[in-house]
Amino acid sequence: MPDYQAGYFTLFLICMISSILILNLYKSSRVKPHLPPTPFRLPIIGHLHLLGRIPHQAFHKLSNRHGPVFRLFLGSTPCVFASSPETAKEILKSHENAFLDRTENSVVDFFSYGGKGFMFARYGSYWQFMKKIIMSELLNGKTLDFLYPVRSDEINRFIKYLSQKAKDGKCVELEGMKLTSNMISRSFMSKRCSEEEDKSEDITKIIAETTEIAGKFNLLDHIWFCKNLDL
Structure with missing residues (x-):
């Protein structure tokens, strides 16, 4: 082997050994996460x-x-x-x-228009702003006192509804969804959302199906090369 080739080979070995030693020293000096x-x-x-x-x-x-x-x-x-x-x-x-932050969920983002609502928004300045508005304008004592007649009227309606069903000898499924949905819709829109029993059952069914779909495991949210797929 010529002298210049032996010199290149020796230089290569020195560089490789030095690189390995430096890499090992760097790894040993790093703070290992607990x-x-x-x-x-x-x-x-x-x-x-x-x-x-x-x-x-x-x-x-x-x-x-x-x-x-x-x-x-x-x-x-x-x-x-x-x-x-x-x-x-x-x-x-x-x-x-x-x-505090929520993980990404494509189904919830679809239902909530990209997390625009307060319930499914990711923690940050937008969520903090929404919380401030809700607590100061929607759920403060003055607003709750103002809406007390609405809640009282819906409770009285619900009691009369149960009384009439008892007189007719018919069974009633006490889920409370009709009472709650009417309270919320009247508080926000001044309109009852389920005047008829069939409508109340439809709303209950929609909410149950939405909750079930949102709670199911979605493989697209957890496989890295599937997250950007538009399926």
Whole structure:
């Protein structure tokens, strides 16, 4: 081997060894984050294969193995699970500011026009503004006192409705949806939304179906290459 080739080879070895040493020193000097334990995960789907048909039972088994706090990846979405009252209190009360924001949900965004409403808006300046308006204008003592006759009238109507059903010997499903929906619609629009019983049942059905759809697991929200798909 010529001398210049041996010199290049020696220089290459020196650079490679130096790079490895510097990289190892850099890794050892970094502060390791104190993250909760997590089981082995698969590419793309993460820990979805561990959930099974009954997720809450799978979470209980994982908590017995990994402790009261552990991490799971639902696809590409990192999640932290708390399975004891003490850790739940730490998350929901002691450190609530760190967990105020909502995760992305395409179904909820569709129903709420991109989270424009107060209930499903992401935590930030818009949500804080909406909360301020609601607490100062909608739910303050003056407004509640002003709407008291509306609530009282709807309660009296509901009691008369139950009394008439009792006289007719007919059964009544006491879900309270008709009473609540009429209170809300009269408070906002000065109009009852369910004058007839059939309309009340339709509203109850729509709300139940919407809640069920919004609560279902949506794979598009958790697989990173599916989030930008328009399906």
